Amino acid sequence: MIPLMDLLLILAWGTLPALAAGALGLGVLRLLAGRSFGAMLAVVAVVTVLATVGGVVAIAVAMFISPHDRTVVLIVLACAAVVGLAVAVWLGREATTAGRALLGAVREVPRLGTYRAPEETLPAELAAVSEELTKVHAMLAEARTRERALESSRRELVAWVSHDLRTPLAGIRAMTEALQDGVVSDAETVARYHRQIGRDADRLAGLVDDLFELARIQAGALRLTLRQVGLGDLVAGAVAGVEALAAAKGVRLRAAAATGPPVRADAEEIGRALHNLVVNAIRHTPGDGVVEVAAYADGRGARLSVADSCGGIPEADLPRVFEVAFRGEASRTPAPDRGAGLGLAIARGIVEAHHGHIGVTNAGPGCRFDIHLPVAAPGP
Ligand SMILES: Nc1ncnc2c1ncn2[C@@H]1O[C@H](COP(=O)(O)OP(=O)(O)O)[C@@H](O)[C@H]1O
Ligand SMILES: [Mg+2]
Incomplete structure (x- = not known):
């Protein structure tokens, strides 16, 4: 001791x-x-x-x-x-x-052009830094790829859209010149030219409108005015606007009875998305075919569907139809009806702004587009 x-x-x-x-x-x-x-x-x-x-x-x-x-x-x-x-x-x-x-x-x-972790065994702290660097680098590379794809699709869009703007403009110019110069003078042709000029002007207005909507969606500047909307009203609205188009083609338009409580949505924007779907369905359905618009509530929200008789979309195209400016094979889309490929991209943008989901499947004699809107509405 x-x-x-x-x-x-x-x-x-x-x-x-x-x-x-x-x-x-x-x-x-x-x-x-x-x-x-x-x-x-x-x-x-x-x-x-x-x-x-x-x-x-x-x-x-x-x-x-x-x-x-x-x-x-x-x-x-x-x-x-x-x-x-x-x-x-x-x-x-x-x-x-x-x-x-x-x-x-x-x-x-x-x-x-890429981060390669050193081969030496690193102490734990440095190894963690190296691992984070690998992750961050992968994230940056992914972002860069996405940005490049976006940039190239934007360039393509500009090219296509300027072509689509130019075609009706050239038509309008040629017809007005012909009318001014008196090249056409018989009453029937003059009336036909006037009708065509009106149609071309409408097409231009529609295209500019779609571009504007798409720009707002892509900029995240879509302002939704959410209200309680009845499913029946949505279906009736979508059908009412296209009855003439369907009748002209001989396509039978069916509105299935909508059941379920109202959803909180921007009626105008959802109406626009539905309209795009229904117009596509009519366009791609041959005369005497059927287009059916339906709405019902399922366990998690409301489902709106548009089914047509288009004969089905090629499997390879299914995941791409919602891309901006995607228009499928030229031969499948009737030439005078050709749109700019913005309709479905806009529909998806609107649905996603509602925190909903839009999808497409081949079903029956054609394909079916489904919009799902959740019960819990997005915040203001
Ligand atoms: N109901 C449908 N039936 C068959 N194909 C369709 C249908 N809706 C869309 N598609 C295909 O998806 C493409 C993109 O549609 P959309 O974005 O509305 O552009 P657009 O109608 O201007 O071509 C169409 O060009 C067509 O190939
Ligand atoms: Mg369309």
């Missing part, structure tokens, strides 16, 4: 030099802030050695250990210090090498 006084003395003589060495070490570490991890490790090792040696020497002096014993202890300490320092230096080197490897991998990014 060590007497209490001795114990206190040992604690005092052991702690004081250790505290002094620790304070010195902290000061030096402060000065080294931002320097290499290896240098800091060396400082830590030196502090440990100084604290130990200081403590042993102080106690040796205070407790009158014989010079012989003191020398023995100091030699043992010196050996331990040399080995400890060597290990610290080695560890510092390893850490520095790992850091450099990571830095090298990051610096290679511009040359390789």
Whole structure:
């Protein structure tokens, strides 16, 4: 048993030099802030050695250990210090090498175009940084690909739309010139030209309107005025606007009785989406075919569907019909009816602004477009 006084003395003589060495070490570490991890490790090792040696020497002096014993202890300490320092230096080197490897991998990014994690085994913290870099890089690459696809589809859209704008404009110009120059004068042809000019002007107005709507959707600037809307009203509205178009083609239009509670929606915008679906359905259905518009409530909300007799959309096109400017195969879409391929993109934008979902499947004699609107309406 060590007497209490001795114990206190040992604690005092052991702690004081250790505290002094620790304070010195902290000061030096402060000065080294931002320097290499290896240098800091060396400082830590030196502090440990100084604290130990200081403590042993102080106690040796205070407790009158014989010079012989003191020398023995100091030699043992010196050996331990040399080995400890060597290990610290080695560890510092390893850490520095790992850091450099990571830095090298990051610096290679511009040359390789991608981040490749270093092959060396990295300490956990650096490995985590490297893993995050891999993830962030993948995210950035994905964003870049998406942006490029968007940019190219935008360019295509501009090209197509300018073509679509130019065609009716050229027609209008040719017909007005013919009328002005008196090239056509018989009453029937003049009336026909006037009708055609009116139709071309309507087509241009419709296209400009669609472009405007699409721009608002893409900019996230679609303002919805949400009200309680009856499903029956939505169906009736969609059918009423296209009766003449269906009759002209001999397509039978059926509005299935709508059942279910009202939904919270922007009646005008959802009406527009439904209208686009119904017009497509009539266009792609041969004379004597049937187009059916239905609405009903299901467990999670309301479902609006438009089924036609188009003969089905090719499987490969199904996932693409909602893309901006997608128009399928030219041969399948009757030429004078050809739209700009914006109708379904607009319908999807409107439905998604309602936090709903729109999809298409081939069913029966044609295809069916389904709009699902959730019960929980989006916030204002
Ligand atoms: N009811 C339908 N039946 C068959 N094909 C359709 C139908 N609706 C859309 N499609 C296909 O999807 C394409 C995109 O439709 P949409 O976006 O409305 O553009 P647009 O009507 O101007 O061609 C159409 O060109 C057509 O190929
Ligand atoms: Mg369309």
